[in-house]
Amino acid sequence: MSATRMQLLSARNVRLFTQGRSELSAGVRSPTSPALWSPSPGRALSGLSATRRGLPKEKMPENGASARAKVLTLDTMNPAVKKVEYAVRGPIVQRAVELERELSEGIKKPFTEVIKANIGDAHAMGQQPITFFRQVLALCSYPELLNDSTFPEDAKSRARRILQSCGGNSMGSYSASQGIDAVRQDVARYIERRDGGGPCDPDDVYLTTGASDGIVTMLKLLVCGKGATRTGVMISIPQYPLYSAALAELDAVQINYYLNEEKCWSLDISELQRALDEARRHCNPRALCIINPGNPTGQVQSRQCIEDVIRFAAQERLFLMADEVYQDNVYADGCRFHSFKKVLFEMGPEYSDTVELAFFPLHLQMCGFRGGYMEIINMDEEVRAQLSKLVSVRLCPPVPGQALMDLVVNPPQPGEPSHEKFIKERTATISALAEKAKLTEQVLNTVQGISCNPVQGAMYSFPRITIPEKAVKEATDKGQQPDMFYCMKMLEETGICLVPGSGFGQRDGTYHFRMTILPPKDKLTTLLNKVKEFHQKFLQQYS
């Protein structure tokens, strides 16, 4: 058994090395250039796999023990998977987790707490989940509580309705693959209310396992062709890296269009046209993805802009994918969220009967429950049948997430016992968020070398940072992106975990980080002051 132990030990060592290396590799990629065909950085940097490639098929001696080459190695695995990058949970986050562990083991650090401002998880940030939602979920989990008089009647009636639409009256049953009928009906009615009466057919609504699931499924349908006919998909830069990761995995061509940072991350049609025209030379552009409100950039697109995008998609024959995950999170004065669907239908049948669209309107409270839905419009009927088949392979989205979705689109109504409390809790959350958005913008803009666009929606700020020449050089020498170097340094010195802008893509020579605005106000204030302090010190050190 000691042989086993040795193997375990050496495996750990290799793993540590691997982590260090993948940290490098994440920094090597330049998302501002199409990263698709860049050679795997892992391969270039790994001496291990180079030796492995030449291994004979049978056994060879290694450290005196008999060993054999693995069946599955970095060189023999799916190359598309290797190209996948996902900054939001990348090396910075891994290091943050390690630091937390070290702190808990009593190791001294220049900080007492790691603040994870990398991910938009409201609950983990101490935001209280809505009471009504939690009550209904408890009732659904353990229906004996329906006899408990401390639960309000509207929570009970909601729970009864959900349970009745579950097989065997239990959330533990599989549901229909497309999602529970009653939930899809409620979602459809919600969309109709939101869009002022435009029709929504529940059959066009697919419940999903989080928004990612829906987006990946739609992309999967769209991808085909080889070489110059390979499907290209247009995504914004900066983008939410789920898109680049999914496209890499599907071996599709990523087409970057740049948002205009000078005009508050707005979207210019001329830039779309430029990106499309260039891409047409080497692939077959078929889809255009828009994230509104923006992630990581937090902007809210104007009605005019959305109309222009729809016209562009129609003219250029692109399948539109509108990621409206943060539609409920718009709080800047004078900003309003316009759904693509509403605008499409207001543009009349020339567009509303033809433009193929998929919407991904998730809502906030869903993180850990992995709920979500998408609505499809004008999809070819045969393709829709293929979509239904494809989702059936995964059996069904998690039922608790479906139940929660139902509550989000169908919250307590005026006159119901839970209404007042619900409104109070929701208003408190939204106004706190609006306040924190302003606070973030104000504090960051007082720092020399940081400039921050107003956070109009979603829950992130994506400020631009100045990184002095000397720091850029030190980062490059280390094989790191300069903003990765900056964020890693900030993490080690302050315990604050941010995501470098290079993980989302940015114009060459500009640097950013993404920071969630979700921490409670006092914690956010501390965090912002620490960022300020760090940045000043950093500028000093490297100027």
Place this chain on the structure above:
Amino acid sequence: MSKMPENGASARAKVLTLDTMNPAVKKVEYAVRGPIVQRAVELERELSEGIKKPFTEVIKANIGDAHAMGQQPITFFRQVLALCSYPELLNDSTFPEDAKSRARRILQSCGGNSMGSYSASQGIDAVRQDVARYIERRDGGGPCDPDDVYLTTGASDGIVTMLKLLVCGKGATRTGVMISIPQYPLYSAALAELDAVQINYYLNEEKCWSLDISELQRALDEARRHCNPRALCIINPGNPTGQVQSRQCIEDVIRFAAQERLFLMADEVYQDNVYADGCRFHSFKKVLFEMGPEYSDTVELAFFPLHLQIGSLYFLCGFRGGYMEIINMDEEVRAQLSKLVSVRLCPPVPGQALMDLVVNPPQPGEPSHEKFIKERTATISALAEKAKLTEQVLNTVQGISCNPVQGAMYSFPRITIPEKAVKEATDKGQQPDMFYCMKMLEETGICLVPGSGFGQRDGTYHFRMTILPPKDKLTTLLNKVKEFHQKFLQQYS
């Protein structure tokens, strides 16, 4: 861009059509939720609208969903989940203390003490630790590192993720994956989607769906001519076939995989569901470690031991919980795996919480233990009884022969379909057993899955039927199947 007239209105070709969509997706087939199930849903709607049918109720015996079949989920699990959803209930004195302490432990390991938070991508640490300890207990002490455990969104998620890592190459170097026939169609669907080569090896129906190494060898040798076989998938206990492989067989498979350099994927989803007398479930991991370091240090394995257990099953289906354990995986590949799962952020947290309860149920001495054991025993013995009942009744029907159901929760009997029926089906462009099952659905309201959806030897026909319905309903169902089959034989002979 250009419009063309169609029915007088201006219309345009769609961007995304059957001709311009991903061809790999088109090849995906998934019988368990296929046309038969769609028709069953339509029939239910028609019945509810008052349309007259030769039956009053659609019985969906196509899918193994114990809950939908009217089984009561375990009280303890439901209590803990309610406590986790609405922690104010921790002050409610009607909940037992062990349920509360379990809920507290789960909530403490969730961000912000809420199930609504994202978890680590690999799954909540505390849950992975409990899973590792469970595996060690099950296998009599063999070590399990929580870092080797990945929590997943159902078993499908883990299987697809592992296959995704394995697939590469073009043409004759394209990755081939060996799967049993009959198989659970998730495998064929995933391989089609990934554009990998499906290598069929046939289970031996005459010997109770056992697995012959010579058949593995035949399939492998043939496949080597046109692809690069790299992985071997084993489902034990079988789905849809319900057999339990012997210890000897598992050892032989491990030796075969080592010799032929195949990555092993052991789908042990139904490990807790073995009830035939004289049958015992042996985990691949346990056998591997008993075979000594020559194998246990080298053979690359991924296990998918979801617990679709009578008792725990209730909830895991809809909650989409699951996990996988990986062994001897190359460290660089493991880093890639961790990256890949991080893109999906995390598996659903309620499913992770439930998983924790399944691997760590009430212990002797805890207040909920007695009730838990009672509820679990009741469901297991009911299932064993229904397995026997199914086998017995079906074997009384001329033209149906049914192997003993040793585990899992399906029966996969072989059916005789007369020449004339085969011809009528072929003329309609249907598989004969699809024709048979569709006819049964229309005439009796019973929804089964045709064997062709799982694969079967040419010229043989089967259907898969779950044994989960309550006993009285199952008896009615079996009698209706019997009646239908006799009528069918008469009509087509």
